[in-house]
Amino acid sequence: MAKTRHQPETLYFGRDESWLSFNGRVLEEAQDTSNPLLERTKFLAITASNLDEFFEIRIAGILQRLEDGYNETAPDGLTLQQSLDQLTEEVHQFVDAQYRCWNEQLLPALHSAGIRVLSWEEIDDEARKAAAAFYQREVDPLLTPITIDPAHPFPRVLNKALCIALLLKRRRRGTDGSVLGVVTVPRALPRLVPVPSASGTHDFVFLHVLIEQYAAGMYRGYEILSSAAFRVTRNSNLYFQEEESRTLLETVRSELHNRRKGDAVRLEIERRADPEIIDRLRTNFELDESQVYRTDGPVNLSRLMTLSSVARPDLKFPPFAPHELRLNRKSADLFEELRHRDILLHHPYDSYDAVVGFIQAAALDPHVVSIKQTLYRTSADSPMFKALVEAAQNKEVTVVVELTARFDEASNIRWARDLEDAGVQVFHGIVGLKTHCKLALLVRRDPDDVIRRYAHLGTGNYNPDTARFYTDLSMLTSDPEITASMHSVFNYLTARSESDDYKPLLVAPLTLAENFIRLIHRETEHAAAGRPARIIAKMNSLLESSVIEALYAASQAGVQIDLIVRGICSLRPGLKGISENIRVRSIVGRFLEHSRIFCFDNGGDEEIYCGSADWMPRNLFERCEVVFPIRDPQIKARIRNEILAAYLADTVKARLLAMDGTFTRAEELDRNVPHFSSQDFFMQVAESKASADDIPTSAVQRQAAPQRRSGKSVRKAAAD
Incomplete structure (x- = not known):
């Protein structure tokens, strides 16, 4: 390059x-x-x-x-x-x-x-x-x-x-x-x-x-x-x-x-x-x-x-009632459910009460012996905070509080002191790094007398208030490999005890950047060999030059790349011979798009990751971040065929980025495309009024980003 x-x-x-x-x-x-x-x-x-x-x-x-x-x-x-x-x-x-x-x-x-x-x-x-x-x-x-x-x-x-x-x-x-x-x-x-x-x-x-x-x-x-x-x-x-x-x-x-x-x-x-x-x-x-x-x-x-x-x-927008998590009728409690399957929650369409309930259940359950959790931002009257305080009365509770979460420093200081007063072991992460990962890890002695770990991993903060209008993903799991790796991550946060490998998790600043670039290069190799090669990545911002260079190289090799970037995007799509196979869209609507999803075709053996990190220098090198794999086939199918497919089919709130920096609404590029809003669709899914079958197959999904259009940018047009 x-x-x-x-x-x-x-x-x-x-x-x-x-x-x-x-x-x-x-x-x-x-x-x-x-x-x-x-x-x-x-x-x-x-x-x-x-x-x-x-x-x-x-x-x-x-x-x-x-x-x-x-x-x-x-x-x-x-x-x-x-x-x-x-x-x-x-x-x-x-x-x-x-x-x-x-x-x-x-x-x-x-x-x-x-x-x-x-x-x-x-x-x-x-x-x-x-x-x-x-x-x-x-x-x-x-x-x-x-x-x-x-x-x-x-x-x-x-x-x-x-x-x-x-x-x-x-x-x-x-x-x-x-x-x-x-x-x-x-x-x-x-x-x-x-x-x-x-x-x-x-x-x-x-x-x-x-x-x-x-x-x-x-x-x-x-x-x-x-x-x-x-x-x-x-x-x-x-x-x-x-x-x-x-x-x-x-x-x-x-x-x-x-x-x-x-x-x-x-x-x-x-x-x-x-x-x-x-x-x-x-x-x-x-x-x-x-x-x-x-x-x-x-x-x-x-x-x-x-x-x-x-x-x-x-x-105002019509009221919306999120979908409540329902357990299998045969499961006695959430922990038994997680021993049989992972659970994916798509907030705010799936209620955040399930995440709060996971922490509250851990606090009340006498079989749970320890709780570890990170806190970056939380609400003023957080039920999680109360649950952690209650749990500290008879369990080992460890919380990593990020004191330098921008503009939330004062409230986080209060949380840290109150938690310490309640008997919680409070740590402030690693000197020089913000703790931005969203993790909760429980250790439980189950009725069969086996010690197991249960976990929540997410893309958003432990904040029930913002969870009502931020789009995020949560995964609840008892996967032994994932939870064991999370244990190593907490050791890193509390003692800076570094592991040689955090697989299957990708952890910043240790392994995340190199692994993202490796995954992009792997798609490049698949494309060169004639195997299926595609990248779909959703994030808040894209700024890291080494990742952008890898994406440019993948595009030149023929990898089809769709980027869903809400905010900052330094990558310039549509450049002849460089980024012709890259499309960038931004979705701004009723809910703040906040989830991070990374999907790689991998020659037909698809891999999907979610996590707390954007493709920015601060996330890859200056913070502790965790990106986790989606292993359950049904959850992978939901993310790929329902969530990502809906974002790529959006013609109402999606704007496509051209090589000159202008954004054009998808509907304006082709008046014949179906009128489809991804956020409206997700609300209908939550209310059982729609399914993945209702996502239109639109030309916009495969349409190259507009090369250049006459007129002025969105910002300058607004100023005229």
């Missing part, structure tokens, strides 16, 4: 540009009138939340490297500075598209549907009285007005905190010039304040509108010349040397405090703000003009998520 090394700029998409394209596909869902109105509003809020993290982590990281003197060239051929300049331009266009979606589409549609976000001038006297009472009772006692002068320096504005800036002038004679006032709004207050309506509509005013209306009461003796809401985004990367820390837990807690004081990387402020206010804020936060984002509406669109709580089921 010398060509890959000599011309990387022609073979790779930029990571961050690819991510922005993904967020553009989420914005498309907000713009899509076929989605229920409140769900569209939720999608818009998600794009804003996604963009916050992008600035806190990715943009902040680029700025820091440039500040440190680096300006390296990425695989897409751009230097750091060139990439930053391009990203800045595209983000400004994207933000404009967000606010057009809000102002021109969602806000009028919500108003027509009886959900009204009103200005102060639009609400009637009764609503104003209620808003005034709310302000006096709930808001005013929490506010601290500040004026910026030699005696009062600029306050430390917290990351993403809603603030009000006011341009003030003293009423006292002889006082020249204006001063700046700043009010930081506590996060405890709702950003959308409900007000009564005589017409039966659901009416709201933004909190900053209410505060500005009564700001004169906080600044007596001043004339308010102008005011505007603003928000500052700060660098939220954690920086620490684990080898030098006393304990990882204490270091992470200290860095969480420092994160609140990170350098500013973005200023969001209402477009109507007085230029003097913008200039003073920009100067204070040491930002370039390009880092100022003027908004045609609320400075934090993610707060629109509040509207999803409005009781209007007619404006």
